Amino acid sequence: xxxxxxxxxxxxxxxxxxxxxxxxxxxxxxxxxxxxxxxxxxxxxxxxxxxxxxxxxxxxxxxxxxxxxxxxxxxxxxxxxxxxxxxxxxxxxxxxxxxxxxxxxxxxxxxxxxxxxxxxxxxxxxxxxxxxxxxxxxxxxxxxxxxxxxxxxxxxxxxxxxxxxxxxxxxxxxxxxxxxxxxxxxxxxxxxxxxxxxxxxxxxxxxxxxxxxxxxxxxxxxxxxxxxx
Numbered sequence: 137x138x139x140x141x142x143x144x145x146x147x148x149x150x151x152x153x154x155x156x157x158x159x160x161x162x163x164x165x166x167x168x169x170x171x172x173x174x175x176x177x178x179x180x181x182x183x184x185x186x187x188x189x190x191x192x193x194x195x196x197x198x199x200x201x202x203x204x205x206x207x208x209x210x211x212x213x214x215x216x217x218x219x220x221x222x223x224x225x226x227x228x229x230x231x232x233x234x235x236x237x238x239x240x241x242x243x244x245x246x247x248x249x250x251x252x253x254x255x256x257x258x259x260x261x262x263x264x265x266x267x268x269x270x271x272x273x274x275x276x277x278x279x280x281x282x283x284x285x286x287x288x289x290x291x292x293x294x295x296x297x298x299x300x301x302x303x304x305x306x307x308x309x310x311x312x313x314x315x316x317x318x319x320x321x322x323x324x325x326x327x328x329x330x331x332x333x334x335x336x337x338x339x340x341x342x343x344x345x346x347x348x349x350x351x352x353x354x355x356x357x358x359x360x361x362x363x364x365x
Contacts, residue, residue: 215243220348222235229356230260232352233264237251237260237266247308247328248265248325248326249265249323249324249326250265250324251265251321252269252301252323253266253320254268254269254270254271254319255271256321256353278294278296278300282314282322286318287316288313288314288316288339288343290313290333290334290339291333291335292311302324302326308326310328311326312325312327313325313333313342315343316346317349318346318350
């Protein structure tokens with residue numbers, strides 16, 4: 137004799153294939169009971185309402201987060217736009233990097249900065265950490281992979297890289313942002329706060345600022361460098 141009893145999957149498949157079944161039989165819908173976290177039974181309608189409320193709260197939180205990100209990005213772009221306009225007006229390259237160093241330390245509430253350029257001598261003030269290196273300098277080898285990728289990275293650097301970038305103050309740097317400047321060099325911003333620069337944080341401001349720096353160097357490069365570029 138064939139067993140005609142329905143199992144859970146049969147009921148589940150039937151309801152999936154007939155989503156309007158409970159709408160057509162509201163008396164059955166009202167009688168169905170589901171356990172509540174409090175131990176009390178609630179109707180299926182109440183359960184659905186609660187689920188919709190939970191989904192609505194999640195969507196509201198996601199929307200609020202998107203709004204905050206959009207607001208932060210708008211403020212960031214305003215600051216970058218203002219900074220770009222300010223730097224464009226600085227004709228002297230040394231003065232350009234003097235102002236850039238000030239802004240970087242202020243904008244990111246950092247403790248130390250390193251701007252390393254390749255084969256480009258620029259006279260800046262003594263307080264501006266601007267350095268010049270040959271492209272094939274052996275000390276730059278640990279940064280080769282990062283420079284090839286051309287993307288800003290944030291987090292903790294190993295001891296060797298920290299000592300190269302920040303010298304005697306390396307021991308105080310707990311987090312940093314390393315910013316490639318194309319073929320022109322790289323920047324590093326260091327902080328004593330371990331949470332100041334962390335993996336995965338947004339780097340849009342730094343990436344766009346790097347493009348401004350590269351463009352400035354291109355426009356002010358010696359004539360023979362521009363011809364050979």
